[in-house]
Amino acid sequence: MRWSAFSLFGLLSLFAALPQANATGEDYAVLIISRERLEVPTSCEIGVYIQDQFAGRLLQEQSTSFNLQHGTFSIRLKLEPSQVPGCKPGMLAPPAQEITLKAGDVVKYRIAASAKGMYLRPAALEY
Template sequence: MRWSALSLFGFLSLFAALPSANAAGEDYGVLIISRERLEVATSCEIGVYLQDQLAARLFQEQSTSFNLPPGPVSLRLKLLPGQTPECKAGMLAPGSQIITLKAGDVLKYRIAMSLEGMYLKPAALEY
């Protein structure tokens, strides 16, 4: 009788803990940034800055992902200096882009180019 009462108590406490574990897993959003397409005509490395901190370096055909808390995120893309002359960093700091994440979101963006410079373009998840 004691073992069945203890096992029942343990079993019930396991179910009580499950909702809190699931809730803790949903308190972030996933941001995927890819350079999979050849939309940026340079072989230079591109730096991804989150909140003005270098968070990733991407070459062609690469992607990266971040688990971030919900809310607005400031993103900036910049060519990083490399070994070849065409990969020198520019004088002006590029503009930033604000992306708002909600808990549980999975957002994918790809790096694209316009006359104003590089920017993030929404992309389909495709998985």
């Protein structure tokens, strides 16, 4: 009776440790992109493209996050067509920005504008 109780507790502790072992093996990072500040002088929607694949859309005062594997990613921001007057996509592809993420990173960028177009500027997490 004693050995069966010990073996049951041992088996249960083994199963309890398995999810923790799997969680430590994950190589993900969190990328947060924010449009919370009014740095971009447009009310148009902004599309976020990761590795030239559409990943999300941001309106004013919004932010979004992505769980990505570690590595270097090409991020492109583009005005999207919408119901707002004057919001038409441009003909030229906007320049891409390279962002490198390490496993376990939580990084935040906010959208800003310059003469060359929109870009991502590092921002504080503020949690």
